[in-house]
Amino acid sequence: MSKKIQKKAGKSPPRRPTSRNRTETLRPALEKALRRMPKAKPAKRAQGVGTVSAGNLRGKVRLPETEDGNSAFRIPFPKDLAHLDGMSPLVIRWHYEMEYLHSYAQDSPFFAGLANGRLLGTRCIHCRYTFATPKGHCMRCGEKTRWIELPLKGKVHSWTTCYFGSQEFLKETPFNLVLVEFEGADTLLLSRLVGVGQDGIAVGMEVKAQFRRNAKLLASDVYFVPA
Numbered sequence: 001m002s003k004k005i006q007k008k009a010g011k012s013p014p015r016r017p018t019s020r021n022r023t024e025t026l027r028p029a030l031e032k033a034l035r036r037m038p039k040a041k042p043a044k045r046a047q048g049v050g051t052v053s054a055g056n057l058r059g060k061v062r063l064p065e066t067e068d069g070n071s072a073f074r075i076p077f078p079k080d081l082a083h084l085d086g087m088s089p090l091v092i093r094w095h096y097e098m099e100y101l102h103s104y105a106q107d108s109p110f111f112a113g114l115a116n117g118r119l120l121g122t123r124c125i126h127c128r129y130t131f132a133t134p135k136g137h138c139m140r141c142g143e144k145t146r147w148i149e150l151p152l153k154g155k156v157h158s159w160t161t162c163y164f165g166s167q168e169f170l171k172e173t174p175f176n177l178v179l180v181e182f183e184g185a186d187t188l189l190l191s192r193l194v195g196v197g198q199d200g201i202a203v204g205m206e207v208k209a210q211f212r213r214n215a216k217l218l219a220s221d222v223y224f225v226p227a
């Protein structure tokens with residue numbers, strides 16, 4: 001591509017006006033136009049609300065109108081305010097986006113485990129209380145914990161069907177959540193149970209962990225299916 005450009009340049013194409021020679025061409029016209037313009041009065045100092053007494057500003061200060069954001073026209077409004085009780089909700093469409101830098105900090109090993117098809121919990125080095133949802137410190141005695149590997153099979157301790165969810169999961173509703181209990185663990189793990197309908201779920205049923213092949217580093221990288 002650069003060769004092509006060089007070749008063209010060699011044939012000396014018509015000179016494009018540089019900003020300098022353009023200004024020179026326009027200068028007489030500009031000077032003429034400037035001479036015709038009325039002399040500008042010295043600009044008044046912008047007055048903020050806090051700089052002048054409120055009495056001077058009455059009826060004179062307005063925020064500038066802007067063209068961005070929502071545009072709304074002729075929103076109906078009743079004469080009798082009692083009618084507002086039956087007003088339909090106003091709804092706007094608003095694109096919301098935010099970029100986070102999020103550290104997994106001391107939870108990092110748990111997510112690295114999920115990405116490798118391993119389920120990690122922690123165990124207190126003092127009282128050996130074992131957390132299926134890992135904790136950095138023991139909730140019983142406050143001592144530090146160590147990482148341990150949990151079995152990939154467990155039992156349904158309890159479960160629920162979600163008909164509503166956060167934005168991310170809303171389109172997947174209804175879905176089933178289970179609290180899974182593991183051999184050797186004192187606490188439970190909240191996860192999704194898939195591959196079985198509401199009628200097929202029972203407390204005590206055996207379930208096994210499955211992992212997303214494309215890990216997203218989210219707690220939903222692990223989910224459960226009937227064992």
Ligand SMILES: [Zn+2]
Pocket residue numbers: 124125126127128129138139140141142143
């Ligand atoms: Zn402990």
